Amino acid sequence: MSSDIPDGPEDQPTVPAANVERVRVEDEMEQSYIDYAMSVIAGRALPDVRDGLKPVHRRILYAMHEMGVSSGSSHRKSSSVVGETMGDYHPHGDQAIYDTLVGMAQDFGMRYPLVDGQGNFGSMDGDPAAAMRYTEARMSSISEELLADIEKDTVDFQPNYDDRLTEPEVLPAAYPNLLVNGSTGIAVGMSTKIPPHNLGEVIDATIHLIDNPDCSVEDLLHLEESPGPIKGPDFPTGANIVGRNDVHKAYKTGRGRITVRAEYEVDDEDGRIVITELPYQENKARMVERIAEDVNEGKIEGISDLRDESDRDGVRIVVELKRGANVDVVENQLLEHHLESTFGVINLSLVDGQPRVLTLKETLAEYVDHRKEVVRRRSQFELDEAEDRAHILEGRLTAVENTDDVIELIQDAEDRGSAKEALKSEFDFSEDQADHIVRIQLGSLTSAEVEEIETEYEEVQERIERLEEILGDEQELLDVIKDELAEIKDEYDDERRTKIIEDTGEVTHEDLIPEEDCVVVITEDDYIKRMPVDKFDPQGRGGKGIIGADPKEGDRVHKVFRANSHDYLLCFTNQGQVYRLKTYQVPEMSRTARGNHIRNVIEGIDDGEEITAVVNTDDFESDECLTMVTRDGYVKRTRTTEFENIRSTGIIAASLEDGDELVDVEVTTGDQDLVIATEGGMTIRFDEDEAREMGRTARGVGAIKLQEGDAVTGLVATDEHDERALLTVTQNGYGKRTKLSEYRCQSRYGKGLIDIKTGGRNGPVTAVKAVTEEDHLIIMSEHGQIMRIRASEISTVGRNTMGVTIMELEGNDGVASVTVVPAPETDDEE
Incomplete structure (x- = not known):
């Protein structure tokens, strides 16, 4: 057979040309990268739209389920849970698994924590959790709802990584966990960021969609003209969502940017601002540090003290103001730089194994389809069990009606096998019925036992009729889903934490600065400050x-010059440069203060460069x-x-x-x-x-x-x-x-x-x-x-x-x- 492969050394075998496939390097690299990207997307980074979980979250919960570490059991060492998960289902680093476990236990990160943790599981200050050997964990009661009925053939299973065991491809998920707890992930070339929501609102929206499958996204939202169930995201840290338009856009398109503002109180009498709730995923300690840095650098004026008085009961950051400070100005500076953040919504999840950006309605519709499949499979499983039980009970009833003949026939048989065959022949019993009858005790043939069997048989028949009704009527199946969702809501619903406040429009720093004439003083060593002109009374010559x-x-x-606090100034230097400056950007200070270095006010000014002339641009x-x-x-x-x-x-x-x-x-x-x-x-x-x-x-x-x-x-x-x-x-x-x-x-x-x-x-x-x-x-x-x-x-x-x-x-x-x-x-x- 001819070959295009050059001959190698004599000790190397000759490879037949038919076994060699010629491919372009770029094509192979492209396909390999696509395979890798899809592996990351489906196997690690993105949640499934049906249960809202990534594989690692699903495997941790399933491992705890298999270990019996439920909400009613005692806590187990986190290292034990991590070890079981890694050994049986998730062959990756133990620290990655533990970090996921920690995230599911943090009540400031997850709206409804799926893990009940005991020990140090980190804080809003960015403190890490204690090592896994020191912490303990068990499933929370709401996470058990995700696994409910998993033994009833409700979901497909797949082999684990070494083919020793099987693991669920998805959990049954008795509630829409993707929206309830949200999700964040970065894959290859795409990312997801889904905010958490109030469970009661999401369930009400799901029920509304079941009842009104042709409804629009607007029908699911809380609008002035149609007060639907979902008001907006509900973050575990509370705070406020500013404006509704961006929220509605995110629900209608699957993408959007939501402004989240801290909750705070302004105490004019004591001259302080007290912050009690922070935007979602805000690092509290880092935020306090940034505020302090801006105060020290003169970017925020009017703050005399800053204290973090937070404890286990909640957040409390106290901002003390200087005497005479403009509270509105300080408040606006804090809002502009520290107390507001943007949550970028990307409602991307896996649908049939493929990543898709979904609207609110599409997300709920995918969940309803999943739940219909779960309830249908569960009903079929229970129907099969009920029919099997009814079949056995029918055999027992026949045996009770013919007690003497059954006993005599069994006594005359040489062995159990012969007895079974005789029963099948005499009474037309099935194999299962005959096997059950030869194993029952004589005490179960009393009249009292007979009454119990008849009662159970009637109940099983009713159960069969109900299950057949569910399987035969789509509306009955949907009613079951709605009833179960309502039960979940009754059990776990709580008050909304995040408020929706109206966007009153952007209030700029300038809007809050009083318009007044100022004196700006600059020293040779480039220190600068401003003071109100009216601080100086006229004197005699x-x-x-x-x-x-x-x-x-x-x-x-x-240099000293006069300017209005709202003026735009051109500042000319001795070296022939000109800079643009708003007067209020110069820090206001007392008469005896030295001032701030000019580099904190004018970017790019060089050492030795002095302002020699100032011109107002307004005119x-x-x-x-x-x-x-x-x-x-x-x-x-x-x-x-x-x-x-x-x-x-x-x-x-x-x-x-x-x-x-x-x-x-x-x-x-x-x-x-x-x-x-x-x-x-x-x-x-x-x-x-x-x-x-x-x-x-x-x-x-x-x-x-x-x-x-x-x-x-x-x-x-x-x-x-x-x-x-x-x-x-x-x-x-x-x-x-x-x-x-x-x-x-x-x-x-x-x-x-x-x-x-x-x-x-x-x-x-x-x-x-x-x-x-x-x-x-x-x-x-x-x-x-x-x-x-x-x-x-x-x-x-x-x-x-x-x-x-x-x-x-x-x-x-x-x-x-x-x-x-x-x-x-x-x-x-x-």
């Missing part, structure tokens, strides 16, 4: 102010520009539209030469003048058109010729009709106001005019602002002193003057920054 920040040793206040118009000046005297204008989409890590606002820094930014309209001031007291005013519009990455053009050692300190936008004054404040606490009209326009890139004398007492210029008589100023010193004064208290004088004392400073302290705030409506201008 020349005062010392009060503590507004407490920088650590070596740190100094760098942007598409035809406006952001005009920027640098320390070395460059200016450029860029359209505001180029700053509409800013990444969380920031974008480039301006390209800088080595050693240069961005110092100030103003929003300009295109028809304004720019006033640029320097530390040396010089100013220049020119038409902004002289600085053409450029892209974000441009450097800009020269704005002012700086004298050696001088640097730009600020920028103001104005026009010819502006009646405001230019406020100039120096580092040593002196300043003045001068009408903007006194600063004549020049050409760009000139030397400018003298604004204020900086020699001697004044020191270099720290800030320039355009102010009205009604404005208030908040002045911050490098050491953290803060002072609020009315702009009108500062004298209006001409250019090239010394100015007056604005703030009294101590030691080597200096003015760090100045910001303008509108006068309050109730301000008294005395």
Whole structure:
């Protein structure tokens, strides 16, 4: 016979070509992988729609059933149960089997636990169960309902893994366990996640479907227009399901996402939030840790203490609030990050060995079909038994009627076999009847015994008639199923634990933040905080102010600016980057607090990068520009539209030469003048058109010729009709106001005019602002002193003057920054 296989060594046998099958490697790999995937799907990962169990759960329960470890027996060591299961039915690792056993015993994981555990079976904190040699287990009473009538040929059996024993392919399941206890599993390329439900609701829905096989999914749900039996999932840990629409979608399609919210109480009087129920499968200890981390990092504000006071009676997590904290804000922060979770429903299970995503109605219909098969097979089994018994009783009755002849015939027989043959011949007994009669005692032939036999015979005949009625009439069979389900409900039904609450719409963090003017303080070492403006009362010129920040040793206040708590801000840094920030994201703190590091507020900001200018984006118009000046005297204008989409890590606002820094930014309209001031007291005013519009990455053009050692300190936008004054404040606490009209326009890139004398007492210029008589100023010193004064208290004088004392400073302290705030409506201008 010819062969395509190359010849091998002489000591190797020649393989006939007919025994070799040529296949493509990719085809073989594909088929092998499919076989493996289906093995995992059917043999390990997915539950059967009929009993709601995976093979390992089914094998554990059947092993306990065979061991006699029922709800009425004493507990047995978990290691014994695991050993029997592994040795007879489930040849996998003992730890995997024990983990499954533990899961079936945890009342916080399973709505109706199938195992009654004794010992440490883990906790909601994620603590593992004790080793199997320390814990004990037995079946719970409700799990026995899954195995009821299994000896009555109700389900098919299959050989176990070594063909020594047989095991059930599925359990009879007297209630719809798949929906009652739910299931979770991950297979190859698919997963299932079915939530648990209230047993009473599921049974009512099953009965409703039996009575109304053409009903819709909506008919099974609790809706306003049709209050059906199933309200929604019922988790063992309680909590709340938010909204009904997502729940109904999951039931109608087999897939959906359900929002689950913790149960908690807000105690306004004591200033605390007490959490009493958690979303399903939430790790309590980890959740408490995450809340504490967010508090420490400043992501959640207003919490002073956090305690887990939970015990065996239930969950109790106490969140203590700081005095004056906004309870609504803290509540919303907790909801947004910790107290709500999403349960993704995937109602996937095995139907006839194949994975299918089912609707609620399809799931119940598959269960009803299974239960019909179970009851039919059970009825047939019981009918066969009853007919066998009736047959025996008929023989006994015949024997009783002919007692003397039967006794004489048996006495005359040589042996038992001859007696049986004689009885069969004389009275037309069957083999079973004759065998039974030769074995009965004479005492059973008394008149009293005869009456009992006749009574039993009548009862057996009635039983036969009933069973034949069930088997012959589909409606009678369904009535049996309904009656048995009702009995299960009466025995095991309990109150619903999970409440359904209406979805009132998303309440954002911003909705709960009070809208107020704030002062934001930033230090050189990048610590940031905010404080309400109304915390600072106006003082007279020349005062010392009060503590507004407490920088650590070596740190100094760098910048102070005003913003509304709801403003979106563009924060420009000295390195030419710009970041977007909501004011309320800056943590609100007391006057004496240092603040949080800016990296906790602005993602991506680098070490050494300092915020030098802040612009409010709420008032942007598409035809406006952001005009920027640098320390070395460059200016450029860029359209505001180029700053509409800013990444969380920031974008480039301006390209800088080595050693240069961005110092100030103003929003300009295109028809304004720019006033640029320097530390040396010089100013220049020119038409902004002289600085053409450029892209974000441009450097800009020269704005002012700086004298050696001088640097730009600020920028103001104005026009010819502006009646405001230019406020100039120096580092040593002196300043003045001068009408903007006194600063004549020049050409760009000139030397400018003298604004204020900086020699001697004044020191270099720290800030320039355009102010009205009604404005208030908040002045911050490098050491953290803060002072609020009315702009009108500062004298209006001409250019090239010394100015007056604005703030009294101590030691080597200096003015760090100045910001303008509108006068309050109730301000008294005395």
